[in-house]
Amino acid sequence: MYADKSMINVSGISKSFRGFQALDNISFDVQPREVVSIIGPSGSGKSTLLRTLNLLVLPDSGKISIGNASIDAQHVQRKQINTLRSKSSMVFQHYNLFRNKTAQENITEVLRFAKKLGRKEADEKALEYLHRVGLHDKASSYPAMLSGGQQQRVGIARALSLEPEVILMDEPTSSLDPEMRRGILKLIAEIATQNITLAIVTHEMNFAREISDRLFFMEQGRIIAQGAPDEIIQGDVGSRIDAFVNDYEI
Structure with a gap:
């Protein structure tokens, strides 16, 4: 392009x-x-x-x-x-996840705000990107339940889900x-x-x-x-x- x-x-x-x-x-x-x-x-x-x-x-x-x-x-x-x-999208040193939202919700909310996606489509895309980073089984887990590496994977999935340049x-x-x-x-x-x-x-x-x-x-x-x-x-x-x-x- x-x-x-x-x-x-x-x-x-x-x-x-x-x-x-x-x-x-x-x-x-x-x-x-x-x-x-x-x-x-x-x-x-x-x-x-x-x-x-x-x-x-x-x-x-x-x-x-x-x-x-x-x-x-x-x-x-x-x-x-x-x-x-x-x-562009950011991956942060300290993850910058919403503590009161699950791994899936951390991605869903960003997609709904930034991409204006409906709830169903945003939920599906969030699961897709969690799967890509190897965390499909942690979709319902809150950040406090995840290791640092897992939290960073959620952060990377969030960045990827926006499909930035x-x-x-x-x-x-x-x-x-x-x-x-x-x-x-x-x-x-x-x-x-x-x-x-x-x-x-x-x-x-x-x-x-x-x-x-x-x-x-x-x-x-x-x-x-x-x-x-x-x-x-x-x-x-x-x-x-x-x-x-x-x-x-x-």
Whole structure:
């Protein structure tokens, strides 16, 4: 559909919080069906950048396009925000599930609100996507009855059910123990083969290297390097990145 243009285009995005420059004039493109992982030290702006793409954080300046939807931060209209948000869905670090709703209801309610589906169709689609993430037998379970890995699977099913053009994942494994983390990483790797554009904030360096078409390395609110995983991890791109990468087992 977007063969002649980028799926994501970011131009000159900046964001500050009470004088702290979280994002500093960031620009980049992501192609359709490309998998991009955003890496870098804590506090470098990775999650803030990801959240600006879904406008959970409104940038102070710059332009964002996803698919055929665009927004200029200095001329924001509610209709444009809703249209841009409809192009992507989020997978959150802490799952962001409704605690008083079952796994199925967490998906059904989002489908009814975002896609305007009727109850029956939304329920059926919710079950379909729970089955895809291996949780069809947990449809009636509340989040408190699910493990962290299972809750994240519900979050991923919810994101997939919206059938977005882009999925944004904000450290999807950071709250999980090693065993649960492996299962979620395997699921994300499977999703990456399904012709969907993915942008992932992660500290899972081996995973990022294996799954990504490109890595973005961020520090102090800027993307200071980007390229193929081996170029960033093994290439001669700078001592700062080398020091960061060497803190992880590659």
